[in-house]
């Protein structure tokens with residue numbers, strides 16, 4: 001028998017813990033990525049068992065929509081609801097102030113809309129996503145409309161960033177987002193002020209949204225494996 005992949009174990013454990021926080025009669029923001037996928041699965045299982053009743057989900061991506069349908073979670077749109085009670089979403093980096101970099105799956109634009117609207121935003125990560133400073137291991141994803149790609153890249157270079165157009169895997173050419181745009185991944189040697197950088201990037205004409213999320217995460221659930229045993233702690 002092969003040993004379970006510890007990262008997968010952490011993701012499943014933390015996804016399950018987040019799913020347990022969802023209450024009946026609530027509107028749930030459904031995030032994107034491999035960690036949130038477990039939360040969606042366990043929300044579906046709680047619905048199926050009758051433990052959870054009358055919830056509707058607001059998906060943050062085509063991936064979340066497909067998974068929600070697969071696990072029997074009824075869906076709605078932002079036009080049909082007055083609020084979101086809880087959103088569950090992953091992250092690529094989390095700093096001690098609970099600022100995030102998101103967008104490893106190119107879904108950060110819709111995620112930002114849904115996660116910021118939620119009364120409670122729960123972030124689900126494995127312990128490897130914790131960093132002392134944002135940008136230390138992950139580039140900042142920037143969604144850009146295709147005709148503005150070159151001027152946006154030039155503007156980013158002037159800010160000291162190193163932009164790289166995200167290319168598809170098993171697809172020739174760039175990654176195309178759910179909105180039909182492209183993603184530029186930007187490496188910064190240092191991000192001393194994430195609040196300011198988020199605004200500065202979004203002010204470049206042609207940028208739709210970037211993956212820096214500040215002042216929005218309420219709880220970060222961290223999946224860990226300690227002495228071979230999976231556990232979840234929160235900050």
Ligand SMILES: O=C[C@H](O)[C@H](O)[C@H](O)COP(=O)(O)O
Pocket residue numbers: 031032033034035036089090091092102103104105106107108111
């Ligand atoms: O665009 C994708 C999202 O921001 C994801 O939530 C993020 O990349 C984390 O994904 P994962 O849980 O697969 O590491």
